[in-house]
Amino acid sequence: MTQDTSTSQDKNGKLVIKLVAIVFGMFGFAFALVPLYEVFCQVTGLNGKTSDNAAIYESVEIDRSRIVTIEFITRTNTGMPWEFKAQTRKIEVYPGEMNQVDFYVKNSTTKDYVAQAIPSVSPGTAAIYINKTECFCFNHQPLAAGQEALMPMKFYVDPQLPKDITFFTLQYTLYDVTASAQDVAMNQG
Incomplete structure (x- = not known):
C-alpha cells in the first residue's frame, strides 16, 4: 500500500x-x-495602425482631380486627466498636398504628466496612405501642471490612395505614460 x-x-x-x-x-x-x-499590424497595415516613422515629402505630385475628406477624433484613455482636441475636426485635402492640423492639449491638474498619442485610421486600408512628416505622436509629450500646448501634425495623403476611398477617420488616443517615462529616465541617469 x-x-x-x-x-x-x-x-x-x-x-x-x-x-x-x-x-x-x-x-x-x-x-x-x-x-x-x-x-x-505594422507589416500588414491592419487595425488602422500607422507607421511611427516620419515620411519624407519629396516632389510628391498633387492629384487635384479628387478630394479626400479626413475627420479627426481625439480621446484620452481612462484616467488620463487632460483636455485633448483637434483644432480642425474635418479637412478636405488633395492627395499629395502637404497639410497641417494642430491639436490642443491642456493639463488642468496640479501634477506633471507625460503622455503618448497612439493613432488609428478607419478604414484600416487607408492607414498606409497617410504619411506624417511631423507628428506629436512620434514622441512622449510632457506637460507640467496647468500647462497647455498646441501640437502640430504635418501630413499628406499618398496619391496612390485607392479611388474608392474618399473619406477616412484618424483617431488619436492619449495615454498616460508618466510612470514608464520616469522609469526610463531613472535607468538612463
Missing part, C-alpha cells in the same frame, strides 16, 4: 509540475502577444 501511495504521489507531483509549467507558458505567451500583434 505504501508503494501505491508513493506512485500516486509521484504522479500527482508530475501533474502539478506540468500544470504550473502550462500556467507560466500561458502567462509568457500573453506578454509576447502584444509585441507580436504590433509587428503583425
